[in-house]
Amino acid sequence: MWLTNLLLLLKFNFKPMSVAKKEYKRITTKSLVDMKANGEKIAMLTAYDYSMAKIVDGAGIDVILVGDSASNVMAGHETTLPITLDQMIYHATSVVRAINRCLVVVDLPFGSYQSDPKEALRSAIRIMKESGAHAVKLEGGKEVKESIKRILNAGIPVMGHLGLTPQSIYKFGTYTVRAKEEEEADKLKSDAKMLEKQGCFALVLEKVPAKLAKEVAESVSIPVIGIGAGNGVDGQVLVVHDMLGMTHEFNPRFLRRYADLHTEMTNAFRNYKDDVKSKDFPSDKEQY
Numbered sequence: 001m002w003l004t005n006l007l008l009l010l011k012f013n014f015k016p017m018s019v020a021k022k023e024y025k026r027i028t029t030k031s032l033v034d035m036k037a038n039g040e041k042i043a044m045l046t047a048y049d050y051s052m053a054k055i056v057d058g059a060g061i062d063v064i065l066v067g068d069s070a071s072n073v074m075a076g077h078e079t080t081l082p083i084t085l086d087q088m089i090y091h092a093t094s095v096v097r098a099i100n101r102c103l104v105v106v107d108l109p110f111g112s113y114q115s116d117p118k119e120a121l122r123s124a125i126r127i128m129k130e131s132g133a134h135a136v137k138l139e140g141g142k143e144v145k146e147s148i149k150r151i152l153n154a155g156i157p158v159m160g161h162l163g164l165t166p167q168s169i170y171k172f173g174t175y176t177v178r179a180k181e182e183e184e185a186d187k188l189k190s191d192a193k194m195l196e197k198q199g200c201f202a203l204v205l206e207k208v209p210a211k212l213a214k215e216v217a218e219s220v221s222i223p224v225i226g227i228g229a230g231n232g233v234d235g236q237v238l239v240v241h242d243m244l245g246m247t248h249e250f251n252p253r254f255l256r257r258y259a260d261l262h263t264e265m266t267n268a269f270r271n272y273k274d275d276v277k278s279k280d281f282p283s284d285k286e287q288y
């Protein structure tokens with residue numbers, strides 16, 4: 001019987017029906033868990049301002065992360081450490097104004113949650129109340145377990161972040177791949193389990209071996225979103241300035257550039273300058 005069906009399929013050049021993806025009018029933390037359960041990958045990008053967030057949201061990206069990478073790409077700092085809670089709230093507020101569909105997750109910045117769980121909750125509440133975002137993200141495993149518990153108990157969804165956690169860059173001393181050794185890999189696996197058990201709705205895995213990331217993704221029911229963590233995870237995140245090719249100096253292996261905006265923008269600025277200098281701009285039609 002199956003052979004007859006196969007022959008019929010071949011004869012009439014039928015293609016197997018593709019699995020219809022569920023349409024989500026608005027992405028919630030539950031949608032992400034559903035996507036993982038249904039084998040649909042999650043697309044996440046960073047954004048830090050209204051205009052960029054509007055384009056990202058309109059393109060159908062599932063999650064916008066108002067990352068503390070704003071410290072690097074927006075403010076020009078070398079690390080993510082200097083950005084403040086007030087500055088994160090400013091970025092988040094601008095992003096939230098732009099979105100119709102995306103889930104908006106905001107990074108708790110360095111120093112706003114590590115010292116004690118009460119302060120962590122206060123910081124998370126400020127983000128939620130003042131920006132209108134939908135969830136917070138914080139870095140670390142068992143060291144920040146009590147803070148995660150407190151925030152979750154207040155009804156605020158938490159996304160974890162393990163592997164290369166940039167707020168600890170001075171402890172690591174390098175941006176190279178994390179958890180290559182067994183001890184660190186074992187800690188990462190148990191931290192991922194802990195985050196799931198506490199009730200985090202998802203976690204980011206940054207710059208870890210693909211095999212380990214796949215193992216972690218398969219061991220937890222919550223979505224694992226990778227950056228430099230291979231294709232065996234449940235979704236991907238990139239910093240929007242990097243994937244658009246606005247930053248030229250940063251070239252990690254995991255980064256795929258989808259545009260070369262550095263060149264496009266430089267050419268546009270040069271053409272504008274030439275037009276102004278040569279008095280070509282504005283023309284008769286471009287004035288009142």
Ligand code: KIV
Pocket residue numbers: 046065066067068069070107204206227237239
């Ligand atoms: O701040 C950020 O952009 C991030 C991503 C790299 C995951 O945390």
